[in-house]
Amino acid sequence: MSERADPAPLAAAPADPDAGVPFVRLRGVTMRFGGATALHALDWDVRPGEVHCLMGENGSGKSTTIKVLSGINQPDAGAVIEIDGQRIARLTPALSKSLGIQVIYQDLALFPNLSVAENIAFDQAVGAGLAAWGRRIRPAAQRETARRALQRLGVDLPLDTAVGTLPIASRQLVAIARGIAAQARLLFMDEPTASLTRSEVDALLDVVRRLKADGIAVVFVSHKLDEVIEIAERVTVLRDGHKLGTWPAHELDDRKLGTLMTGLEIAQQVRARDLSPRPPLLQVRGLHRAGEFAAIDLDIRPGEVVGLVGLLGAGRTELALSLFGMAPPDAGTVTLDGRTLDLRSPQAAIDAGIAYVSEDRLSIGLNMRQSVQDNLVLAVLPRLSGLLGWLPPARRAALAADWRERLRIKIPALDAPVQTLSGGNAQRVVLAKWLATEPRLLILDAPTVGVDVGNKQGIYEIVHTLAERGVAVLMISDEVPEVYFNCDRVLHMRGGRLCGSFVPGRDDEARIQEAVYA
Incomplete structure (x- = not known):
């Protein structure tokens, strides 16, 4: 049952004055597409080594935020984008990656016919190819790049196996390792647990904790509220392109998050009925x-x-x-x-x-x-x-x-x-x-x-x-x-x-x- 929630605003927690300089800071970011406004003057930051969750329903502005920070979309005039303390006048995809921002989309964007090692070392292979046109990338170097990246994650995958033959959980680890090999300092993970079982989710969360310990910030974009609260330190909620606030994760629960995201009070109640008198269909x-x-x-x-x-x-x-x-x-x-x-x-x-x-x-x-x-x-x-x-x-x-x-x-x-x-x-x-x-x-x-x-x-x-x-x-x-x-x-x-x-x-x-x- 859903009822319209109390319209009174929910106050976000104040920023921690001792948190240090954010790795990413957005100020006044507005993004319009034709007559529609996807983001309204967004102020948002992500700290080094932080696990941050960006939440909201479809159409709330999450994907637009990712595209702005990955250099795909250019925000309206007046927006301020700072990365690692440096103000960026115009962010492009190449510049975003060079500054350490990597995005792992839900479809993972891997090459199923290439091996694990080739996928993980792909960005380095492209970079080397551009620097020295025609020079063949040595398989041994690719394997070493992949091995080091997987070692940092604490996982082991068959380097010569075609990625298309791996289960979804292993493919996701390949995508994360590719970001690590590209010197990621901030990883966006778009619905990372959507196709995983609970045991696979637990393994992924262990990898995320390892990234955090390594100083890499991770931004989860997720609809699974229990996992968000389990892994994130802070949670930012968007609705219709507006930022409702940022809260310490421990202050939120499923019900409050659901209300923030939808504007509805979603009450869970048992619906079980005794239908035993009916003959089986x-x-x-x-x-x-x-x-x-x-x-x-x-x-x-x-x-x-x-x-x-x-x-x-x-x-x-x-x-x-x-x-x-x-x-x-x-x-x-x-x-x-x-x-x-x-x-x-x-x-x-x-x-x-x-x-x-x-x-x-x-x-x-x-x-x-x-x-x-x-x-x-x-x-x-x-x-x-x-x-x-x-x-x-x-x-x-x-x-x-x-x-x-x-x-x-x-x-x-x-x-x-x-x-x-x-x-x-x-x-x-x-x-x-x-x-x-x-x-x-x-x-x-x-x-x-x-x-x-x-x-x-x-x-x-x-x-x-x-x-x-x-x-x-x-x-x-x-x-x-x-x-x-x-x-x-x-x-x-x-x-x-x-x-x-x-x-x-x-x-x-x-x-x-x-x-x-x-």
């Missing part, structure tokens, strides 16, 4: 897939929201892929609405009334370069197309417009590429795409990864509305609070098996946390 018995999961027995009733939690490697996503026909099980049965299914392909699952929203919307859930309209109608084309497999443009546009309205997707036009949308709106497009298939069972795998607080609440409301209409929902999440406050039951998976069942309200949140992280 989904029945899974003895489901098994070698090396991934075994002996899975699972019931979900119409209108029930069941959460599934567990650590990396527990088998949660693998189970979801089997239920959606992408990785058929070796044994066991799946029954939906009394009918035993043969889930040998995603199309068979769709035809049976199952929809799956993947945790990896960038490569599985959406075609980022195609339009919103094309993505929205993709899953229903076989059903709506005529005999020749052609869907009239007017019908296609009407369907897409209908779902844009239903899910309140904020887009400039239906033909806008999905890659231009915010994380929250992209996730709504994924949901609309699958809801258009009119599923009986909706599987959500990490549905709010990379989504800000306000959009998270919107997605939860969509889930609850679907449940009220009788849709069964299986919600997979790395965040225990997410399932605790949004599910009727919570199942715990470990080592490919279901090993615990909890009811929010009857079982407290701490008990589930202890079971998962034991």
